[in-house]
Amino acid sequence: MTSPLLELRGVRFAYFHDRPVLDGVDLALHAGERIALCGANGSGKTSLLHLLVGLIHPEAGAVHAFGQPRQSEHDFRPVRARAGLLFQDPDDQLFCPTVAEDVAFGPLNLGLGHDEAAYRVEQTLNALGLHGYGERITWQLSGGEKRLVSLAAVLAMEPEVLLLDEPSNGLDEAAFARLVAILNGLDQAMLLVSHDARLIEALGMRRVWLRAGRIETQ
Amino acid sequence: MSRGERGQGALWSGLAPVRPDAPLLALDARLRILALGAFALVAVGLGHWPPLLATLLLASALALAAALPLRATLKALLVLDGFMLAALLLLPFTLPGTPLFTLFGLPASVEGLHRALLIALKANAVLLAALALVGSLETVALGHALHHLRLPDKLVQLFLFSVRYLDLIQREYARLRLAMRARAFVPRSNLHTWRSYGYLFGMLLVRALARAERIQAAMRCRGFDGHYHHFRHPPAGAHDLQFALLFGATLGALLAWELLV
Numbered sequence A: 001m002t003s004p005l006l007e008l009r010g011v012r013f014a015y016f017h018d019r020p021v022l023d024g025v026d027l028a029l030h031a032g033e034r035i036a037l038c039g040a041n042g043s044g045k046t047s048l049l050h051l052l053v054g055l056i057h058p059e060a061g062a063v064h065a066f067g068q069p070r071q072s073e074h075d076f077r078p079v080r081a082r083a084g085l086l087f088q089d090p091d092d093q094l095f096c097p098t099v100a101e102d103v104a105f106g107p108l109n110l111g112l113g114h115d116e117a118a119y120r121v122e123q124t125l126n127a128l129g130l131h132g133y134g135e136r137i138t139w140q141l142s143g144g145e146k147r148l149v150s151l152a153a154v155l156a157m158e159p160e161v162l163l164l165d166e167p168s169n170g171l172d173e174a175a176f177a178r179l180v181a182i183l184n185g186l187d188q189a190m191l192l193v194s195h196d197a198r199l200i201e202a203l204g205m206r207r208v209w210l211r212a213g214r215i216e217t218q
Numbered sequence B: 001m002s003r004g005e006r007g008q009g010a011l012w013s014g015l016a017p018v019r020p021d022a023p024l025l026a027l028d029a030r031l032r033i034l035a036l037g038a039f040a041l042v043a044v045g046l047g048h049w050p051p052l053l054a055t056l057l058l059a060s061a062l063a064l065a066a067a068l069p070l071r072a073t074l075k076a077l078l079v080l081d082g083f084m085l086a087a088l089l090l091l092p093f094t095l096p097g098t099p100l101f102t103l104f105g106l107p108a109s110v111e112g113l114h115r116a117l118l119i120a121l122k123a124n125a126v127l128l129a130a131l132a133l134v135g136s137l138e139t140v141a142l143g144h145a146l147h148h149l150r151l152p153d154k155l156v157q158l159f160l161f162s163v164r165y166l167d168l169i170q171r172e173y174a175r176l177r178l179a180m181r182a183r184a185f186v187p188r189s190n191l192h193t194w195r196s197y198g199y200l201f202g203m204l205l206v207r208a209l210a211r212a213e214r215i216q217a218a219m220r221c222r223g224f225d226g227h228y229h230h231f232r233h234p235p236a237g238a239h240d241l242q243f244a245l246l247f248g249a250t251l252g253a254l255l256a257w258e259l260l261v
């Protein structure tokens, strides 16, 4: 069996030492796999995603990504280029004045030239049905548009894995349907955090639960 | 970067140029910053009316060349004048000199009025030039230009993030105020009011900080490693040189005029 793309092994994590959020989490995501992680509010779903890309670090246990153990900020930099994290709140993610700049931010950081980046911005926006959004001001977009643009910003980096943090939050019917169509059309491995049963159903994903700091498969 | 792209996503979105092909927008960002610095130095150094009026004219010409939107620009200038009004109104009364008139027994001096008008004129000229020269730059382009002008990276980032956070803090403030009003909060002069304001500002700070951290995390996720290293910087071109020479000569002439009158 091939090694998983992303893996947590016996991970313990706490914001306050005596109250661990995650306490012995084992989870592996393989190529082509699509897993939905469910759990109550505050059960640590967002923290788990942030651990996977090294934004926070475990107290105990190990994070493996793309076949290697990862510990330092240095280890995680290449991981973040290959595992795209969609943040729970698009307002945290969109920080450039215009949509085009924001979507170009990742590709430019990856070392693409201006023209290549501009081309990728256009491709990505078109693929998400956001044609002509390039010049729009990010913070003036509607909630659904913000969500799609932040997804475009992640996809423009062409990641191998998508980590999605409650992507259907606050979407209306039309935006929801669009999101489902887009996600179903992607071939990346996905770890979706959501308590939206409708979304998980629509994407036909395998479910795991986060309860009392551990992963349960039912 | 092509001509048109320079103006998009201006530092302050209200100041997006009306014509993306305006001549000033094609100039190198570093040159625009240096030009502003030189302009400000000259304007502050001038003490006579005729050359000062000429700097205001020069600033207006820059604003035209940058195709600044008229309304937003005037509004920005009005805001500045509003801020300065109190200080400027006091000057005639605090600076001793030939009395012009008396108000409530206080004499207003000619010198003070003169000084107040000079300061107002300088401030407006500098702000107008700033709006024209750097107000229409993209935040990232401005940061990059500052970096290329050998400003410390830490300072450049501080600047860029301040721009970002000011807007965010303002929005958080609006949201919190709305939440308070929705629960029938009316400010009065009692302890409850002051305590609530205390919570409001405390909460504002905490939330702004938490959000700042999340934004930084999101940036790291997209490969940000501490500096904006990505904007290709085309070498200064012929039109940059032309502008530099013309602008330098104009400022030199203004200085000469100042020394001669």
Ligand SMILES: Nc1ncnc2c1ncn2[C@@H]1O[C@H](COP(=O)(O)OP(=O)(O)O)[C@@H](O)[C@H]1O
Pocket (backbone or CB within 6 Å): A015, A021, A039, A040, A041, A042, A043, A044, A045, A046, A047, A048
């Ligand atoms: N920055 C933080 N500092 C302290 N506690 C936090 C922080 N972020 C989250 N928490 C706490 O950790 C727990 C898990 O949070 P989170 O991972 O966001 O859960 P979920 O995404 O499942 O709602 C919650 O109890 C939350 O209050």
Ligand SMILES: [Mg+2]
Pocket (backbone or CB within 6 Å): A045, A046, A047, A088, A165
């Ligand atoms: Mg969460």
